[in-house]
Amino acid sequence: xxxxxxxxxxxxxxxxxxxxxxxxxxxxxxxxxxxxxxxxxxxxxxxxxxxxxxxxxxxxxxxxxxxxxxxxxxxxxxxxxxxxxxxxxxxxxxxxxxxxxxxxxxxxxxxxxxxxxxxxxxxxxx
Amino acid sequence: xxxxxxxxxxxxxxxxxxxxxxxxxxxxxxxxxxxxxxxxxxxxxxxxxxxxxxxxxxxxxxxxxxxxxxxxxxxxxxxxxxxxxxxxxxxxxxxxxxxxxxxxxxxxxxxxxxxxxxxxxxxxxxxxxxxxxxxxxxxxxxxxxxxxxxxxxxxxxxxxxxxxxxxxxxxxxxxxxxxxxxxxxxxxxxxxxxxxxxxxxxxxxxxxxxxxxxxxxxxxxxxxxxxxxxxxxxxxxxxxxxxxxxxxxxxxxxxxxxxxxxxxxxxxxxxxxxxxxxxxxxxxxxxxxxxxxxxxxxxxxxxxxxxxxxxxxxxxxxxxxxxxxxxxxxxxxxxxxxxxxxxxxxxxxxxxxxxxxxxxxxxxxxxxxxxxxxxxxxxxxxxxxxxxxxxxxxxxxxxxxxxxxxxxxxxxxxxxxxxxxxxxx
Numbered sequence: 001x002x003x004x005x006x007x008x009x010x011x012x013x014x015x016x017x018x019x020x021x022x023x024x025x026x027x028x029x030x031x032x033x034x035x036x037x038x039x040x041x042x043x044x045x046x047x048x049x050x051x052x053x054x055x056x057x058x059x060x061x062x063x064x065x066x067x068x069x070x071x072x073x074x075x076x077x078x079x080x081x082x083x084x085x086x087x088x089x090x091x092x093x094x095x096x097x098x099x100x101x102x103x104x105x106x107x108x109x110x111x112x113x114x115x116x117x118x119x120x121x122x123x124x125x126x
Numbered sequence: 127x128x129x130x131x132x133x134x135x136x137x138x139x140x141x142x143x144x145x146x147x148x149x150x151x152x153x154x155x156x157x158x159x160x161x162x163x164x165x166x167x168x169x170x171x172x173x174x175x176x177x178x179x180x181x182x183x184x185x186x187x188x189x190x191x192x193x194x195x196x197x198x199x200x201x202x203x204x205x206x207x208x209x210x211x212x213x214x215x216x217x218x219x220x221x222x223x224x225x226x227x228x229x230x231x232x233x234x235x236x237x238x239x240x241x242x243x244x245x246x247x248x249x250x251x252x253x254x255x256x257x258x259x260x261x262x263x264x265x266x267x268x269x270x271x272x273x274x275x276x277x278x279x280x281x282x283x284x285x286x287x288x289x290x291x292x293x294x295x296x297x298x299x300x301x302x303x304x305x306x307x308x309x310x311x312x313x314x315x316x317x318x319x320x321x322x323x324x325x326x327x328x329x330x331x332x333x334x335x336x337x338x339x340x341x342x343x344x345x346x347x348x349x350x351x352x353x354x355x356x357x358x359x360x361x362x363x364x365x366x367x368x369x370x371x372x373x374x375x376x377x378x379x380x381x382x383x384x385x386x387x388x389x390x391x392x393x394x395x396x397x398x399x400x401x402x403x404x405x406x407x408x409x410x411x412x413x414x415x416x417x418x419x420x421x422x423x424x425x426x427x428x429x430x431x432x433x434x435x436x437x438x439x440x441x442x443x444x445x446x447x448x449x450x451x452x453x454x455x456x457x458x459x460x461x462x463x464x465x466x467x468x469x470x471x472x473x474x475x476x477x478x479x480x481x482x483x484x485x486x487x488x489x490x491x492x493x494x495x496x497x498x499x500x501x502x503x504x505x506x507x508x509x510x511x512x513x514x515x516x517x518x519x520x521x522x523x524x525x526x527x528x529x530x531x532x533x534x535x536x537x538x539x540x541x542x543x544x545x546x547x548x549x550x551x
Contacts, residue, residue: 070259071395073311
């Protein structure tokens with residue numbers, strides 16, 4: 001799969017998730033390097049602590065190569081049904097989920113073996 | 127990931143490894159107890175040279191002992207691959223192993239599955255994927271084992287050329303399957319659990335067409351063991367009780383809560399109940415699927431043989447990966463009513479297998495409700511009677527093929543209907 005397609009599917013899945021709660025504004029920011037990328041998505045809907053925890057757990061679940069390599073291809077392809085963040089969680093390097101004012105901020109870092117933390121704005125303790 | 131969570135996963139792996147090894151060992155011991163060492167192992171060797179197309183009940187062909195040893199051998203092959211690939215034992219791998227063992231009672235053998243697995247491995251190499259990433263495809267893709275057997279023993283080839291051409295056909299088959307498997311997932315959007323059934327059925331359509339074009343005529347096979355024995359009748363219920371017991375022991379006081387939570391999932395692929403809820407709850411659910419499946423066969427007076435026990439093992443496996451009682455019953459009801467409407471006997475092989483394997487459509491009922499599930503089951507029964515001959519019986523997951531097509535139809539219709547009123551005011 002070309003990188004452009006991969007990014008489109010990632011954006012599709014995460015934005016599909018946030019659009020389910022029908023936000024008035026949704027902001028998507030992308031930073032690409034040769035060995036990885038950082039995707040940041042923000043909305044302005046209120047989310048409970050429990051919701052944040054569930055999102056965090058889904059996105060930071062254990063890496064499952066056997067599921068990611070096969071079922072991961074469904075990421076961003078949802079025609080019917082709710083979006084599934086665990087499809088993303090199996091594939092990404094790291095995710096941060098935080099509450100910002102009235103909304104939520106989700107940071108996703110994805111990369112290959114040569115992924116370099118310092119090229120991105122990953123918090124130092126990650 | 128926290129240390130606590132890592133410990134939980136390590137314990138989960140140990141529990142499942144022990145359980146799976148126990149099941150495989152029990153199969154061998156039970157097989158030898160049933161038919162003796164000599165008959166069981168000579169029968170096992172004979173099975174490696176069978177065409178193995180649908181429906182080839184190995185119990186009818188070589189007896190209980192040979193069939194159970196073959197199932198254990200296929201299961202051990204799968205387990206070794208999982209361990210070599212260093213993949214975590216989970217709902218997906220549990221489902222894959224029990225499905226492999228189940229179908230080794232009527233079609234899969236170590237000899238006819240290995241070339242396909244090697245082909246999947248080569249496909250992964252070509253596109254830069256590790257074997258672990260294609261492991262699930264490799265394990266389930268063994269449904270086309272009969273294609274290897276058919277080419278090897280039925281096409282008039284002999285000696286080394288038969289082995290070489292058969293093996294080559296299996297490797298090519300395995301090489302092509304990952305591409306199809308990923309694509310057809312999008313057809314039904316994960317609403318049919320046996321996606322590789324649709325994958326293999328799709329591929330087998332082309333393979334069967336080529337075989338027919340080259341002058342080969344598929345002879346119908348119907349080996350179906352009818353005389354029930356206590357071993358065959360009680361095998362799955364006993365296994366189910368063991369799974370429920372292990373589940374209760376593992377989940378403890380959370381058993382009921384986890385089981386109830388599992389029933390609330392749609393089951394849409396990929397729903398790994400062991401991850402989403404717990405190993406214990408998943409094992410209880412798996413055991414209940416086995417018990418209710420067995421009860422259904424007993425109530426209608428059906429046969430316990432290789433194919434039906436294979437079906438029960440499959441739904442037990444998927445009890446950890448998408449199937450549960452709540453999303454299954456509407457689909458089974460659809461199959462039962464359709465068979466009554468069209469005047470088919472509930473104990474006829476095709477209908478009986480459809481009633482077990484139609485649970486592949488559980489996610490349709492889980493996501494869209496009882497009526498949608500019932501309609502899916504009704505359509506499934508009608509379709510599954512046709513799909514076997516289309517693909518020459520070489521795809522063992524014929525119900526997965528029909529189920530995938532049915533789910534595709536249902537999903538297309540529902541998506542189209544839901545597209546109304548999407549424009550802005």
